[in-house]
Amino acid sequence: MAPNLTERRLFILKLVVQEFIETANPVASEALVRKFGLGFSSATVRNDLAALEELGYLTHLHTSAGRVPTDAGYRFFVENLMERTSLSLVEQRMIRHQFYQVRGELDQWIQLAGAVLARTAQNASLVTPPRAEQLRFKNLELISIHETMVLAVMVFHSGIIKQQTFGLDGVRTSEDLRRCAGRMSEALADLTLSGVEELLAQDAVRPHPTFGEFERVVIGLVTHAMQAFEEQAREHIYSDGLLEMLSQPEFIPALARDDAERAVERLRRALDILKSGRGLGQLIPQALASEGVQVIIGGEHSEDEMREYSVVLARYGVGGAVTGVLGVIGPTRMAYPRSISTVRYISSLMSNLLSELYAGESRPPVEE
Amino acid sequence: MAPNLTERRLFILKLVVQEFIETANPVASEALVRKFGLGFSSATVRNDLAALEELGYLTHLHTSAGRVPTDAGYRFFVENLMERTSLSLVEQRMIRHQFYQVRGELDQWIQLAGAVLARTAQNASLVTPPRAEQLRFKNLELISIHETMVLAVMVFHSGIIKQQTFGLDGVRTSEDLRRCAGRMSEALADLTLSGVEELLAQDAVRPHPTFGEFERVVIGLVTHAMQAFEEQAREHIYSDGLLEMLSQPEFIPALARDDAERAVERLRRALDILKSGRGLGQLIPQALASEGVQVIIGGEHSEDEMREYSVVLARYGVGGAVTGVLGVIGPTRMAYPRSISTVRYISSLMSNLLSELYAGESRPPVEE
DNA sequence: GTTAGCACTCTCAAGGGTGGAGTGCTAAGG
DNA sequence: CCTTAGCACTCCACCCTTGAGAGTGCTAAC
Numbered sequence: 062m063a064p065n066l067t068e069r070r071l072f073i074l075k076l077v078v079q080e081f082i083e084t085a086n087p088v089a090s091e092a093l094v095r096k097f098g099l100g101f102s103s104a105t106v107r108n109d110l111a112a113l114e115e116l117g118y119l120t121h122l123h124t125s126a127g128r129v130p131t132d133a134g135y136r137f138f139v140e141n142l143m144e145r146t147s148l149s150l151v152e153q154r155m156i157r158h159q160f161y162q163v164r165g166e167l168d169q170w171i172q173l174a175g176a177v178l179a180r181t182a183q184n185a186s187l188v189t190p191p192r193a194e195q196l197r198f199k200n201l202e203l204i205s206i207h208e209t210m211v212l213a214v215m216v217f218h219s220g221i222i223k224q225q226t227f228g229l230d231g232v233r234t235s236e237d238l239r240r241c242a243g244r245m246s247e248a249l250a251d252l253t254l255s256g257v258e259e260l261l262a263q264d265a266v267r268p269h270p271t272f273g274e275f276e277r278v279v280i281g282l283v284t285h286a287m288q289a290f291e292e293q294a295r296e297h298i299y300s301d302g303l304l305e306m307l308s309q310p311e312f313i314p315a316l317a318r319d320d321a322e323r324a325v326e327r328l329r330r331a332l333d334i335l336k337s338g339r340g341l342g343q344l345i346p347q348a349l350a351s352e353g354v355q356v357i358i359g360g361e362h363s364e365d366e367m368r369e370y371s372v373v374l375a376r377y378g379v380g381g382a383v384t385g386v387l388g389v390i391g392p393t394r395m396a397y398p399r400s401i402s403t404v405r406y407i408s409s410l411m412s413n414l415l416s417e418l419y420a421g422e423s424r425p426p427v428e429e
Numbered sequence: 430m431a432p433n434l435t436e437r438r439l440f441i442l443k444l445v446v447q448e449f450i451e452t453a454n455p456v457a458s459e460a461l462v463r464k465f466g467l468g469f470s471s472a473t474v475r476n477d478l479a480a481l482e483e484l485g486y487l488t489h490l491h492t493s494a495g496r497v498p499t500d501a502g503y504r505f506f507v508e509n510l511m512e513r514t515s516l517s518l519v520e521q522r523m524i525r526h527q528f529y530q531v532r533g534e535l536d537q538w539i540q541l542a543g544a545v546l547a548r549t550a551q552n553a554s555l556v557t558p559p560r561a562e563q564l565r566f567k568n569l570e571l572i573s574i575h576e577t578m579v580l581a582v583m584v585f586h587s588g589i590i591k592q593q594t595f596g597l598d599g600v601r602t603s604e605d606l607r608r609c610a611g612r613m614s615e616a617l618a619d620l621t622l623s624g625v626e627e628l629l630a631q632d633a634v635r636p637h638p639t640f641g642e643f644e645r646v647v648i649g650l651v652t653h654a655m656q657a658f659e660e661q662a663r664e665h666i667y668s669d670g671l672l673e674m675l676s677q678p679e680f681i682p683a684l685a686r687d688d689a690e691r692a693v694e695r696l697r698r699a700l701d702i703l704k705s706g707r708g709l710g711q712l713i714p715q716a717l718a719s720e721g722v723q724v725i726i727g728g729e730h731s732e733d734e735m736r737e738y739s740v741v742l743a744r745y746g747v748g749g750a751v752t753g754v755l756g757v758i759g760p761t762r763m764a765y766p767r768s769i770s771t772v773r774y775i776s777s778l779m780s781n782l783l784s785e786l787y788a789g790e791s792r793p794p795v796e797e
Numbered sequence: 798g799t800t801a802g803c804a805c806t807c808t809c810a811a812g813g814g815t816g817g818a819g820t821g822c823t824a825a826g827g
Numbered sequence: 828c829c830t831t832a833g834c835a836c837t838c839c840a841c842c843c844t845t846g847a848g849a850g851t852g853c854t855a856a857c
Contacts, residue, residue, distance in 0.1 A: 087850095089849075089851085090850075090851080091849085091850075092850095101799075102799070102800055103800095104801070104802090104852095108798090108799085108852095111852080121850090121851085122807095123806075123807055123808075124805080124806045124850080124851055124852080125805085125806050125808070125850045125851055126808080126850070126851085127850070165594040165595050166592075166593060166594075167592075199572065200570070200572060202568070202582075202584070204568060204584055204588075206786065207787065210786060210787075214570075214582065214584060214590060216570075216572055216580070216582060220572075220574055220580050220594065222582060222590065222592055224534075224535075224588070224590055225533050225534060226534075227533050304700055307696075307700065324693065325680070325692065325693060325696075328675075328693075329672070329675055332671060332672055332675065336671075336672065418578060418594060419574065419578075455819095457818075457819055457820085458819075458820080459818090470830070470831050470832080471819095472830075472831050472833095473829085473830055475819090476821095476829090478820090479820090479821080490838095490839095491820095492819080492821080492836080492838060493817090493819045493836085493837050493838050494819070494820085494838080494839080495818090495819070
């Protein structure tokens with residue numbers, strides 16, 4: 062800690078950050094003294110504020126404006142000043158209850174997690190589906206939709222399902238299809254993508270005794286589906302809470318300190334980020350490789366588009382087996398303590414649910 | 430047609446609407462004469478504009494402002510003045526090509542339709558998944574995830590799939606599960622929701638000979654899934670193109686005639702409508718029951734929230750069997766000809782794709 | 798090191814004036 | 828009777844000014 066950071070200055074920094082987070086207005090020396098009944102005068106506070114500005118933790122937009130935290134200021138706040146809180150037990154219980162109501166429906170969890178994150182942190186949320194690092198084939202079913210049209214349902218370990226329809230050359234009975242599906246299921250069981258590809262390659266060299274044209278088409282289909290999935294899983298990000306984020310003053314022209322113009326421009330930018338995932342860059346893979354809650358603040362992003370946003374992320378999942386990332390995204394003036402505790406809670410809740418699903422053993426109840 | 434609607438007045442009305450749609454600025458008499466080289470003076474145009482205003486097709490916000498179409502004006506334009514155009518062949522081909530690339534993946538169609546609609550009409554889009562008016566059970570598969578956890582995959586006619594995991598009391602082998610699934614598949618085959626419910630009810634009165642506790646749990650699961658689906662299908666609307674809609678001047682404060690405030694308020698409203706489907710009211714069921722492209726303009730909506738928006742909708746699907754709705758939503762100042770032709774094209778394209786899938790017979794190629 | 802006092806800076810909101818755009822009306826012309 | 832030129836009138840949009848208020852930075856005294 063820098064030498065000229067006295068106890069008092071730290072305290073004042075903390076107050077400034079908290080106050081700005083709460084009110085979204087630049088905070089003035091006088092106001093601090095008044096609001097918190099500090100035992101020293103506003104002139105003293107002014108000196109300290111100037112010192113904190115010198116250190117790079119605060120700025121002000123013009124001479125007669127109050128102070129505003131810089132990214133470094135938020136960072137310092139998050140690392141050293143913030144009190145580590147948890148969601149209230151009531152909130153925790155309400156959240157658990159909601160998850161209980163959609164038990165068994167994995168894809169609902171993701172949506173629910175997104176919605177709860179957004180609502181609780183009052184910002185946008187993003188969730189990636191849990192992803193096994195390697196998809197393993199489990200089972201195949203072929204269902205005739207009509208004479209020449211077949212629906213293939215592929216089930217993978219970890220409960221992921223892909224469906225795909227395709228046309229036939231000739232007509233096949235359902236019995237025929239069922240037998241074929243059984244045969245294929247056996248042949249492909251437990252294979253990963255590379256395993257399936259290998260099988261296909263071998264078959265090209267020395268044709269498999271029981272495979273016909275049809276079987277090869279199906280294997281091609283499976284390969285395609287697995288490839289598509291691996292690709293898409295890397296990309297696809299579910300997001301929610303635009304409306305919640307929009308209720309932040311940064312996006313409300315009347316309240317925005319600067320031009321109304323910019324409020325909307327900001328909004329467009331935010332939408333773009335959430336929709337395309339552009340700007341998130343390496344954040345997701347990075348979070349997947351880390352433990353605990355990651356906080357990335359404004360200019361710390363590698364992407365310039367994110368200069369005005371902060372992201373709070375955490376990994377969830379069981380062991381190294383099935384993992385995803387979830388988090389909150391919002392303006393740098395974000396209620397970090399709340400966002401962090403929300404993300405932490407939801408990620409551990411999701412981890413528990415997943416481990417119940419996959420390991421059959423539940424961890425001790427989530428507690429903070 | 431009202432008696433004092435001369436040829437010329439109709440022509441002028443058409444020009445005003447087109448011009449306003451294009452520029453988003455109130456259109457002045459002088460400007461019309463200049464831009465289109467009309468063979469009569471601005472004073473004449475002014476008289477006609479006044480007459481058209483008298484008839485309720487135009488307004489102006491204050492004495493010295495140009496004319497703006499009313500909802501009735503748009504309506505008249507759409508019904509009587511607009512030229513019925515089609516998408517260019519190049520566009521049609523590009524769109525077809527994109528659909529070709531995701532052939533076989535039904536849920537991708539929906540997303541693609543949403544994206545294409547939005548991009549082509551430069552507004553937000555909404556698409557409901559194709560829905561059979563009655564879900565019919567086809568097939569069930571039970572897959573053991575681990576000892577006490579089972580994944581149920583339910584397949585319905587029309588290729589809809591639902592999955593649900595659930596816990597077991599005891600341990601069961603996969604062989605056991607498979608047999609059970611086969612038994613259940615047979616028992617429930619081709620039943621609708623009410624059929625399954627009836628079966629369950631009968632079983633309560635006089636227990637089915639081959640059903641055990643486990644079978645009853647599974648039937649309960651199926652019922653639940655079917656109920657959830659029927660409920661959700663009614664509700665769930667996929668939407669896209671927020672960004673496209675945001676690029677309309679109505680949402681850009683600098684260009685909005687009125688306050689910047691309102692541009693953002695409008696936006697929040699639009700987001701809310703798209704996310705919750707609130708405000709769409711009876712539109713979807715109505716569109717499902719109609720043929721052709723429906724246009725609902727501003728105040729014609731039953732819901733007041735939609736006063737500033739128009740919706741262009743069309744049903745798609747095969748016969749009465751599997752149908753959905755897709756369309757475009759945007760400010761009343763919408764490029765109706767383009768929106769309508771886009772919606773018409775995409776809906777007939779989707780219908781073709783679906784009929785290929787379900788009927789095995791393809792309609793003649795889509796052409797306008 | 799702390800504080801009171803004060804000059805200075807900058808924003809924000811309100812007021813007033815001006816130019817321009819566009820209409821509505823009237824009276825004259827075809 | 829329809830069309831048109833001319834003109835007064837209205838209202839917005841923009842600019843400028845002004846004054847109040849907020850908050851700082853500095854200085855000198857404690």
